[in-house]
Amino acid sequence: MATFQVTSAQTINRATQIIDTLASDALRGRLAGSDGEKLATDYISNEFKKLGLKPAGENGTYFQVMTKYQKVVQNNTLVINKENIASDQFFVDTNLEQIYSKKAKELQVKDIPSGKSLKEFREELLKETAVTMVWIKSDQHKKELATLQFKSANQKHLEDVSSKQAIIWVVPPASALSKFKKVLLDFKQEVKKVEMRNVMAKLEGTAKAKEVVMIGAHHDHIGILDAVQEDSIANGADDNASGVSAVIQIAEYFAKRKRAYARTILFTTFTAEEIGLVGSEYMVSKMSEEELKNIVALINIEMIGKPSANGKRKAYITGYNKSNLGRLMQKNVRAARINFNFFADPYPDLQLFMRSDNAPFAAKGVPAHTVSSTDIDFDSYYHTVNDEIPSLDFQNIVEVTKGIIIGIEPIVSGRVTPSRIR
Structure with a gap:
């Protein structure tokens, strides 16, 4: 069984570097369709490009673009008979x-x-x-x-x-x-075109290249909120710069190894998760039935910046019993003899399985689950301006990223195949 090929210190430094970039004030909370999101997706795509990953978006690019429109009312006056x-x-x-x-x-x-x-x-x-x-x-x-x-x-x-x-x-x-x-009708609004972008890059497989393992996380957050102690930027360090940092580091691990893998790995970061899984639903809508059947697994990573309620070196998997992906990943880390465990989502009442970007894929039968660690039921920083870098446990991010890599390596290698969603 392969081991993680970098030291903890180097990995913490790398996670810090990525999250510092994505959760900086310059990105203004990465609201889908904003300039901040564009900066984020430019950064992520450049990281994939540096690794030599092939573009998997539209027209030979790393991007899958959704065009939407926004109406901003500027004047709205109606007077009838004075x-x-x-x-x-x-x-x-x-x-x-x-x-x-x-x-x-x-x-x-x-x-x-x-x-x-x-x-x-x-x-x-x-x-x-x-x-x-x-x-x-x-x-x-x-x-x-x-x-x-x-x-x-x-x-x-x-x-x-x-x-x-x-x-x-x-x-x-x-x-x-x-x-x-008599009437006075004075109405004015701005109708703006808004572009949102999924980022997609792939490491092509060999013997089973048509079969795909997806590694994903949403890169958007909720933008600007009402100011709290003069801070109005919802930086989204845990939600979900932490997840994107794992995607990039997993891409670095597989791209830099001196070996070929049987299955293709598709690395993707989704737009507009925060406004209703818009990016992942769009991606699914653009895939054929055959392409969806060839997705062997989707590991979606969300909020891994804090230890789980069950303790350190652990992460939960949403919809754990809906396929055997979680059990396979747990078996793989146990076989590698590392001190890490995957366990079932402890918050069934929150219905997390259907609230993140795995959901549109799972609806099509793909073994698509979200890996997380943050105790979401008691996280007071969730969707606030306090979701900032100092609140993160970077060692936890390292441990979860390492656990995912070891958990999925036999799947990427083509040795095991998860069951479909039931």
Whole structure:
């Protein structure tokens, strides 16, 4: 059985170097689609390039790019018959950057037809481009308007903004129902294109090159938060610069060894995990059924910067009993006679198996699990500005990284094959 080919001191130094870069204030919390995320993915791809790993992204690059859109409202004023309409009483439903009108006759005014929901009527209006003001009168339609407003406020990214609808949903003042004669509509927003990037690099196998072992971690975090003691940057040192450091070090281990491996290793870091597994779901959507069947295992690494609740030199694996990957990894480290253990996720109520980037792959039957150590149930720094480098246990990061390498080496070598997800 192979052993880890570097000293602990060197590995701690390397982990520190990687995490210092990814969790620095310069990256502004690595929000998906931000300049900080771009800096992070440039850094990760350059580390892969230096190792001689082959690009596995689009068009011969290390990147798989997702284009999305973001709407940022800058002005939102509606006055009807000299009455200011409160912001919760109307909603400008448009992808246009500006709508301005001071003349009531410039607007179409419609009621929602009897028996139709707001959603059904909206589907009809999406086909029109005229500025249309729709009166919201019934209690049911008012509830639907509140739902539409809530969804819009919480939908940070859109897939498409090509539709040119211009709908103003309004709970009208009493005066407008008798006579709609004066209006001031002043709406302005910025529609920005946002690019998010998965990073993908591979070390090609030999005898079983079509079969793939994936090593992954998400590189994004949550960006800028409300300031706490003048600190507003959510650096994400544990979540998940620690996991990315393990991916890079595992890549370094396998790429620098003077031997060939039977199976291909795909090293990837995912974007937009923090906003709903967007990057990993996109990656799965771009893979054929055959490609997914050829993924022998995905080891997703998340938050390994602190010792587990079960003690040091241990890491838990989510969905432990859904395939035998965890048991194989535990068997392999035991055979190597190192002081490390993998154990089952101790937080079943948190449903962690479906909350990280392994989940979209597991849904397709891939033996895809997340390895973690941080006691997430009691981690007060999780998703706060306090998730900083001084809070990390770098020896723990070294031990978990070492455990994963030894745990997966027989799989990469083609000697053992995990069972599919059940």
